[in-house]
Amino acid sequence: MSVSAFTERIRSLAQHHDTAASEDAYAALRRHGFSAFERLSIPTPRHEEWKYTNVTSIFDGTLVIGATDAAQRPATSGAEITRALGADVIVLHVQNGRLQQDEHSVIEGVDLYDLRAGATTDDLQFLASIAKVDDHPFVALNTAVHDSTVVIHLHRNVHLERPIHVVCSADTTTSTQLHAPRVLVVAESGSSALIVESHHTVGEHAAVCVPVTEVVVQAGAHLQHVKIVADEGQGKHVGYTAATVARDATYASHVACLAGAFTRNDLVVQLIEPSASAILNGVSVLHGSEMADNHTVVDHRAPHCRSEELYKGVYDDRSVGVFNGKIFVQPHAQKTEAYQSSHALLLSDRARMNAKPQLEIWADDVKCSHGATTGQLNEEAVFYMQARGIDRAAAKALMTYAFAAEVVERFPHEGLRSLLEQHIAQKLEVSR
Amino acid sequence: MTPILEITNLHASIDGTEILKGINLTIQPGEVHAVMGPNGSGKSTLASVLAGREEYTVTEGTVVFHGHDLLDMSPEDRAREGLFLAFQYPVEIPGVSTANFLKSAVNAQRAHRGLSPLEPAEFLALMKERMALVEMNPAFLQRSLNEGFSGGEKKRNEIFQMAMLEPTLAILDETDSGLDIDALRIVANGVNAQRTPHNGMIVITHYQRLLNYIVPDVVHVLWNGRIVRTGGKDLALTLEERGYDWIKTESSVEA
Numbered sequence: 001m002s003v004s005a006f007t008e009r010i011r012s013l014a015q016h017h018d019t020a021a022s023e024d025a026y027a028a029l030r031r032h033g034f035s036a037f038e039r040l041s042i043p044t045p046r047h048e049e050w051k052y053t054n055v056t057s058i059f060d061g062t063l064v065i066g067a068t069d070a071a072q073r074p075a076t077s078g079a080e081i082t083r084a085l086g087a088d089v090i091v092l093h094v095q096n097g098r099l100q101q102d103e104h105s106v107i108e109g110v111d112l113y114d115l116r117a118g119a120t121t122d123d124l125q126f127l128a129s130i131a132k133v134d135d136h137p138f139v140a141l142n143t144a145v146h147d148s149t150v151v152i153h154l155h156r157n158v159h160l161e162r163p164i165h166v167v168c169s170a171d172t173t174t175s176t177q178l179h180a181p182r183v184l185v186v187a188e189s190g191s192s193a194l195i196v197e198s199h200h201t202v203g204e205h206a207a208v209c210v211p212v213t214e215v216v217v218q219a220g221a222h223l224q225h226v227k228i229v230a231d232e233g234q235g236k237h238v239g240y241t242a243a244t245v246a247r248d249a250t251y252a253s254h255v256a257c258l259a260g261a262f263t264r265n266d267l268v269v270q271l272i273e274p275s276a277s278a279i280l281n282g283v284s285v286l287h288g289s290e291m292a293d294n295h296t297v298v299d300h301r302a303p304h305c306r307s308e309e310l311y312k313g314v315y316d317d318r319s320v321g322v323f324n325g326k327i328f329v330q331p332h333a334q335k336t337e338a339y340q341s342s343h344a345l346l347l348s349d350r351a352r353m354n355a356k357p358q359l360e361i362w363a364d365d366v367k368c369s370h371g372a373t374t375g376q377l378n379e380e381a382v383f384y385m386q387a388r389g390i391d392r393a394a395a396k397a398l399m400t401y402a403f404a405a406e407v408v409e410r411f412p413h414e415g416l417r418s419l420l421e422q423h424i425a426q427k428l429e430v431s432r
Numbered sequence: 433m434t435p436i437l438e439i440t441n442l443h444a445s446i447d448g449t450e451i452l453k454g455i456n457l458t459i460q461p462g463e464v465h466a467v468m469g470p471n472g473s474g475k476s477t478l479a480s481v482l483a484g485r486e487e488y489t490v491t492e493g494t495v496v497f498h499g500h501d502l503l504d505m506s507p508e509d510r511a512r513e514g515l516f517l518a519f520q521y522p523v524e525i526p527g528v529s530t531a532n533f534l535k536s537a538v539n540a541q542r543a544h545r546g547l548s549p550l551e552p553a554e555f556l557a558l559m560k561e562r563m564a565l566v567e568m569n570p571a572f573l574q575r576s577l578n579e580g581f582s583g584g585e586k587k588r589n590e591i592f593q594m595a596m597l598e599p600t601l602a603i604l605d606e607t608d609s610g611l612d613i614d615a616l617r618i619v620a621n622g623v624n625a626q627r628t629p630h631n632g633m634i635v636i637t638h639y640q641r642l643l644n645y646i647v648p649d650v651v652h653v654l655w656n657g658r659i660v661r662t663g664g665k666d667l668a669l670t671l672e673e674r675g676y677d678w679i680k681t682e683s684s685v686e687a
Contacts (some may be wrong), residue, residue: 352490384523387483388537388542388593389511402527402576 005061033143073202082417109158154191172203201235215243236262247273271305282311286319293322315351442493453657469654511542516599562595566622585616620645640672
């Protein structure tokens, strides 16, 4: 079994780690990760949360764990996003799981640094406080094998005008790679920023990326977080993002899956104090045998909070989409407003979509709604366009593009929007 | 003079049921033909077959459009060659703006004729000029096509699209349905402004009312898949007065 070979490698890594371990807090965290992973292991499709997405096939004993220091090529697809974010973008390169920057920099009230073993900063308190090591196999795995955390810490009332781009890439020229980027974002009260996280692979061998991003949005802060998985390479992605949102604060997540053989995103947002809000936008445009699975959780834990979620996907050929959207409204979370919709467009008879909205509402004075649709293009609309001289293929592409663009229009940053629109148009072969 | 359209013995069916049972109709340049008839007589089927809806099967007969076999062309080629169907129920297309839609349509037609795409500024000016024909607000250009438009706005939008595409043959399928008297007048004025000695129109309607505004040269009465009466514009008035029953009775006797 390939999974057992993989687990065995992790176990031996843990033993090696144990003997070399110091009493440092970071080392303790990693030990915690090892023991949790040992207990949770790689989930099989028998596990409810992994029913439609079989991860057992992508983990095997040949994966090389931990960054090598061989010459590493940057991904051109990453550079393209950086350019789209404009001249004043702040770029953080995370190569095979490690930030390519040794010094601790402070830019316009934002601390940017790599938190490693031996470090003693206040940010240690946040680490693994939001993404729970004991609850999720890939949070456990990431915690076990990652070797440092990229920290983005916005100080009180800092409004960062410059976008931050976290480029996570792996170079698999010499071997397969398991890489575990880890990012911690702390937005102190009254601060605001746009952070764009993107994932890439260069090289001929396979890469499996198990990133974890933790986001702390404190009172009155506004954080825009974009995640782009547009891997044209050999990368497979099993990512986890968790955020807590405090009083009067907003966390807006925007997820784009525009390419990639295997993409799983878990997104967990907790609204922990009154009047917190969350926005969750997601768009997937897939073809061939690509797969994207988006699991989202919005947990309303305080009264007067609001969440609005829109996920849309376009699936051609044999591609597969999964959407699992959970909304919890806890008993004391009165006056909650929670809205969720997910829509899928299937362009081929062989494409598949599994959609599962799940609402658990324990409070009685709430406004909640959800809607999930899966359908094909409206043939009457296609004919209408043909009757105006637009050929059938172009009519379909135009409508499909419009379907996906509705989500992209909600993304922040004009340059980024137009890049994503261009990508989608190219993929759908829309002439613009 | 070469006719714009020549329909000979056209038979068409849907799901095995014959709807058109031998239509003969010739349209010369500059002519407006009204096709009237009770519900279910085949009026909209005729429009659908001419526009190229796949659901209908032509079992017999020919349709020649500017000397070419119309039935052999795809719906988009028919449009590019100058045929225009104003839909009875215009379709809402979310996310595709009216402007973008028309740009695609007009440029597809221009490409078909070997012309380069219009410059954006030129195109915008043209759209604004043609919208004025049907008193449409330019704000509609940025809205999703027909989405949330009222019945009257949708019909005006159809005539605006017709003005952009300058068809040689326009088929107006119950363009008057759902219009109040003011909207009817606006739509009819927009249509009349597009009458030239070179193009032709088929105006399909249930009621004579529209024909007070768009005055036809020829009126046909369709019943049970055949044209059972052809006359001048007065025929429409007779129908308004006497209803369709006398036609049905007389046709049954003839049959």
